Amino acid sequence: MANKLTTGKILYYFFIAALMMISTLVQAFDHQHPSFSEVLSEVVKLSPNKKQTRVDYGQLYKKPEQLNHYLAQLSSVKQSEYQQWSSDEQLSFLINAYNGFTLQLIVHNYAKFQTGKAKSIKDLGSFFSNPWKQSFFTLLGEKRNLDNIEHQMIRQWFARPRIHAALVCAAVSCPPLRAEAFVANKLNQQLNDQMLQFLSDDQRNTIKISENTVYLSSIFKWYREDFEKGQQGFNRLQDLIKEYQADLANYPQQLTWLQKQDYSIGFLDYDWRLNDISTF
Known part of the structure; x- marks a missing residue:
């Protein structure tokens, strides 16, 4: 009987230890993403008006080790x-x-930008595949491309239309790349800040009272359907404008006009040049 009890206890403690090991492994990933925040804080540069950012790709090209380690x-x-x-x-x-x-x-592909062979991320594609469909990394156990993350994962799995102010495809007209990683305990605030900063940039989104039109980034044309599903209170683009009208308006007259007028919505051309510091 003593031997049986001893064996049973050994198995029990082994089982508990195994569970603790599994739990430790699950918690091993650091959800504060400190390595990525360090990379971003070093290479992301803020414009003088604090509404746009650019990336020092030259510095990142010379020292890619930390980025590669994080990825x-x-x-x-x-x-x-x-x-x-x-x-x-x-x-x-x-x-x-x-x-x-x-x-x-x-x-x-930075050498192509240095030699002038590429001016945009779009130039990194081929006749058969655009750069967002190039499967060059592994994520969650499968070979993936950037479109997989955006369209098959984020847009399918999460009802968060503000993500369109957070995903940055390396173009001048993209939302500003944040100088810190996105983290769970601040995510809602960060997404809201991104949308606020993006809409307040009158080179990306602007009001033309003389044309009775609010001109938004083409991002809102391409992903308009995400703002028409009732997700987070957005049933149409006008709801987005109403939510951020105080930030979209650059002076009191515009804000008053937004609150009283029926206006049209237009979309601005997209600048696909690389969001490098040289384009500030």
Whole structure:
């Protein structure tokens, strides 16, 4: 009897220890994304009006090790581990992955920008595939491309239209790349800040009272349907404008006009040049 009890206890403690090890592994990923924040804080530069950012790709090209190490950490996360995270942890992970792998794509091809063979991320594609469909990294156990993250994962799995102010595809007309990683415990605030900063930039979104029109970034044309599903209170683009009208308006007359007028919505041309510091 004593031997049986001893054996049973051994098995019990082994089982508990195994569970603790699994739990430790699940919690091993640092959801504060400190390595990525360090990279971003070094290479993302803010414009004098504090509404736009650019990237010092030259510096990142010379010292890509930390970015590569961080992205390797992302690639090591298994689907089973990801599934145990909170929704905000999952979304922060995917936004950072999109922005991080976009930076890596530019760095891998930076020589083309230096020689003038490429001026835009669009120039990194081929006759058969655009750059967003190039599967050059692994995420959650599968070979992926940037479109996978944005369209098959983020837009499908999360009802968060503000993500369109957070995903940055390395173009001048993109929303500003944040100088810190997205993190779960601040995610809602960060997404709101991104949309506020993006809409307040009158080179990206602007009001033309003389034309009775609010001109928005083409991003809102391409993803208009995401703002018409009732997600987070947005049923139409006018709801977005109403939510951020105090930020979209650059002076009191515009704000008064927004509140009283029926206006049209137009869309601005997109500047696809690389969002490098040279384009400030």
